[in-house]
Amino acid sequence: MAQQQSAGKPVILLNIDSLMPYALEQVAQTGRAPALQFLMENGMYFPDMVSSFPTMSVTIDSTLLTGTYPDQHQIPGLHWFDINKKQFVNYGTGFRETFRIGMRRSIHNMLYRLNHEHLSKNVTTIYEDLAHKNTSSASINSFVYRGNHPQRLKTPKLLSALTHFEDGEWIAETPTEFSLGAFSKFRSKGVPTQVAAGNYKYTAKELRHLIKTNKLPQFTFCIFQDMDTRLHFKGPTYMKMILKIDNEIQKILNMYPSWKEALYQNIWMVIGDNGHSATGTRRRKHAIDLRKIFKRYRIARLQKSVTEKDQLVLCVNQRMAFIYLLDKKASLDSLVALLKKDKRIDVIAWKRDGAIHVVSGIKEGTVSFRPNGPVTDIYDQTWYISGNLDILDLHVTNHQFLTFGNYPDALARLYGALHSHSGTYLVVNAKPGYEFKAQATPAHLSGAAHGSLHRQESLVPLLVAGTNKKPAHRRFTDMKNYILNLC
Template identity: 70%
Template sequence: MNLEDGGRIVKKDKSSNKPVILLNIDSLMPQPLEIAVQTDQTPALKFLMENGMYFSNMVNSFPTMSVTIDSSLLTGTYPDKHQIPGLHWFDTRNLQFINYGTGLRETFRIGWRRSIHNMLYQLNHEHLSSQVTNIYEELAKKQLHSASINSFVYRGNKTQKLKAPKILRTFTKFENGEWTAQVPSIFSLGTFSKIRKKGFPTQIAAGNCKYTAKELRYLIRKNKLPSFTFCIFQDMDARIHLKGPTDKKLIKKIDKEIQKILNMYPSWEKALEKNIWMIIGDNGHAATGTSYRKGLINLRKIFKQFKVAQIQRRPKNNDQIAFCVNQRMAYIYILDKEISIRKLIELLQRESRIDVIAWKDGEDVHVVSGMKSGMITYRNGGIYTDIYNQNWSINGQLDILDLTLTKNQFISYGDYPDALARLSGALHSHEGRFIVVNAKPGYEFEAQSTPFHLNGAAHGSLHRQESLVPLIIAGTNEKPLHRRFVDMKNYIINLIDSN
């Protein structure tokens, strides 16, 4: 018998001495996946689903942006612990905007050099909290190897020299574009680090689905699969932003690459005997409208009476507020100590397209809405228990967060999965006085040079459309303790530990 961290006793699975391969398909959503499988458009995904377990409602992190989600998956924590607040946030300690690459115009404004440095180095070596460990680091302590392919969240225990290609060297802060990084045992990230020496990435900063699949096939062919391999297929996100959440073209394309991987074994059934396979999405998307005026919530117009900091420079002494937009959510920072947070809240509540407006006051989290009246206040610890065995103290209007409370003081979630923990996680992810705002489906926020996605789709919010993603597990009968990304780390390590 094996005792898990949560006190749950499980049987050892005889198949758990197999390598774990986790394939993260960016923007894979349950409905288009299920349609593609049911109509025989994706043979590999259908095989894994029918010969394994399928969960359509895995809860990711918040904000629903890849760097935050991947950090939660790998560390088993929300942003209050791993401290990656989003793709765009403001460092109040050093008074600078942190952007990992939200869009061409915004990246250009902030500065290519700074954004690239943030993504390639600071994300893993300065911003990702040293107080948490990820799967790679945990396995390294056990003298076990792991692989990261195409993930920008990669911190590991092995020291490795990385070098930017000539075209990017002037955009880095390192001499000759070379720096020392801490990476997993096996590390692949575009031209910066390749598993196959003669491999040629089709993208400078990372590889597309074909390149990622080739790197994984190389490990299988050379019998070099480590205990854990994490691969990301990023291609689909850009297309979904443009075409909308029901598009299936790239699901079929990625499935062909998974077919090639499975075809390396004598049979697909043999592939399940040799390895544990997991396919997971990272974020969903909410469809957006066609009207610029109706579809975009302009934060500068809402706060037109205030002096707003410009993202291309450090805030000036007379700047009062700052915006960091993550598509359908945003952080609003209060730089002027004389400004009452309540005054800003009142302005936000006049906007009916904002469904969640939240801020912290010590350990308390307050939430109001532009759609509903009243307020809900909650904090960690208390008499109410949710489906994840988390305890809370709650007062106020439960319907603001679509919560249901039963007679036995049990909390269930509706439109905002694991809302209490996820929202608190974002509010306690970094220092400063700030407000978190969430747009209702169909809308996204706009500030200075913010990318937007009219007639397509966007993500970032707390809503279930972006928060619930699929997970397929094949090659083992063990299940995660809960259907959340933050439970995947312990689940994977427990599978490997039971060797």
């Protein structure tokens, strides 16, 4: 293996949105993706890194950058409800849904509130920790970017009227080097083809600029987002975009005297963020309409202010959803009873009396758990657990050792989601092949979707080349400390 153990080498983390193990293995092993094949053959390959939950980009990136689940970083999902302000919070789930909530509010949420208000001040990001050590860092194409470096960002004129910023400008706390499409860029003559975050070619050019100008910091986080949209429509077996991104990685490696020299000079990581589950073709069958399940209740409308008459709020994150109970006269038990009738829902979870309770539309019984008990899982977390373990596909040995099946790190991830923000709410998970629907929710029929707790969306690949050190566990929550130890 062409590797050199050298402390302090710059770490470059390339996040390929929606990269899945099977697809990566196919293109690498058949020689269609030479750069990824080189990194795999000259480094370490982990096909089963456990992502965050829900498996949605802002929650996942927050977990990766803070080393915590949502109970600590407090970014619940791409779409959630702020019970204190009685407002829907949407970071961009789709045009129709975003438009009804309010473009101005959603854009402000994504550009500013996500990093400066919603992301908990009780946790630190990799960028902040590195800054405390006077170590530089870079973020390219990531909406989760909070650092310690004040930087004035300017909104393009076409969008400035849709923000809360005076003249479309604001001061953001960013890493040392920061690129986010038209809002901030390294190359003065660079023209992003997308306003928000640029495409894969633009992203690669920004990274190459750092290398070419000798401005590559100790840690660089770079996201290629393009593949996610294509998989939504073409399904999880679509691989052409991986080949296009691989071509850009080849150009990056070609900047060095040899690809092996690139490994001597830097530590290279390639990671996915979430997988996809194939979706069915029939809307009535494969789209779980929560409005029909709860037709006896008054459901808050996206485009209207929430009133005292509203009983429920529905926030869909593709294959998972938050269901908020506003009516103090109603009970979660009545909502659970309605959901259990639907065989397309495999996980229904809520918190009560210090414990998490889970039922299913598929299996009978209840499983309940809480932290700090006699059962130890494969990640050295301890739990009290009782009930029907089959609901979460859990397996406990006689020595009180817990392993996971179809729902990786299920206990910690459900606990994280149910303690991610205030309110009385349920977390629901759809079986593979199905997704949830509410008002104006984007549909992905005959394609693919994510968001759920299931292994199909939760297990993603990680390539590491240029070091022999491994993360403590194969989870996104372990990536922050892993990177900091390398830096």
